[in-house]
Amino acid sequence: MDSVKQSVFRAVVGLGLFAIITSGLIATTQSLTKDTIAVEIKKAQSKALIQIVPLDEHNNDLLSDTVPLNEGGLLNLPHTTDAYIARNNGEPVAVIFPVTAANGYSGPIKMIVGIDTSGKVKGVRVVGHRETPGLGDKIEIKKSDWILSFNGKSLVSHTDEQWKVKKDGGDFDQLTGATITPRAVVSGVHNALLFFKQNQHVIFDGGKSGGH
Ligand SMILES: Cc1cc2nc3c(=O)[nH]c(=O)nc-3n(C[C@H](O)[C@H](O)[C@H](O)COP(=O)(O)O)c2cc1C
Secondary structure, eight states: OHHHHHHHHHHHHHHHHHHHHHHHHHHHHHHHHHHHHHHHHHHHHHHHHHHHSOGGGOOSOGGGSEEEEOSBTTTTBSSOEEEEEEEETTEEEEEEEEEEEEEETTEEEEEEEEEETTSOEEEEEEEEOOOOTTTGGGGSTTTOSGGGGGTTOOTTTSOTTTSSBGGGTSSBOOBTTBOHHHHHHHHHHHHHHHHHHHHHHHHHHHSOOOOO
């Protein structure tokens, strides 16, 4: 009887130890994976940001020179998100806004929109979407150069009516067989310019200047 109790005891202790070690291993793996994912996201962000404001045009650390933006609003942010400020020797060069374009064909389209201090678009990149391959996905820089058509455009160069796709009477090309996706992107970029116009002083004066 004693030996039965002993072997039950050993089995319970063994199982307990196994459970503790396994859950420890899972937790460690999860936290390592989380760190790796965070590093990869930062790398991808930094790559996209540098496409918009190249390294020879700024000398601060974009990723640490940020201004928090409230959720919702013109930029349609799902939660509080940072805007990035590019500076050269401390002087602002551009701001890069996160923007969510509502009403894509398959849901919201996440973009970053760079605007220089004079209010002109410096560059736009799509960083997340679920549009159809071969149709709506031509908004990606690696699929077509359509997204470059915003470069240099502003609220001065184009009226509110012109900030639309051609099919709606505006100035921007739609994509072949896909009007819904570009309509959403054009509207998102336009909203970023409107947001910039209303908030530029707060943005450039309120940002912490990091990493010169
Ligand atoms: C399977 C399928 C996928 C489609 N994907 C897209 C898309 O990703 N983006 C888009 O703008 N239109 C897409 N379209 C086409 C739209 O339904 C629509 O016909 C097109 O955007 C033109 O819109 P319009 O008639 O308002 O000009 C897709 C159509 C089908 C049948």
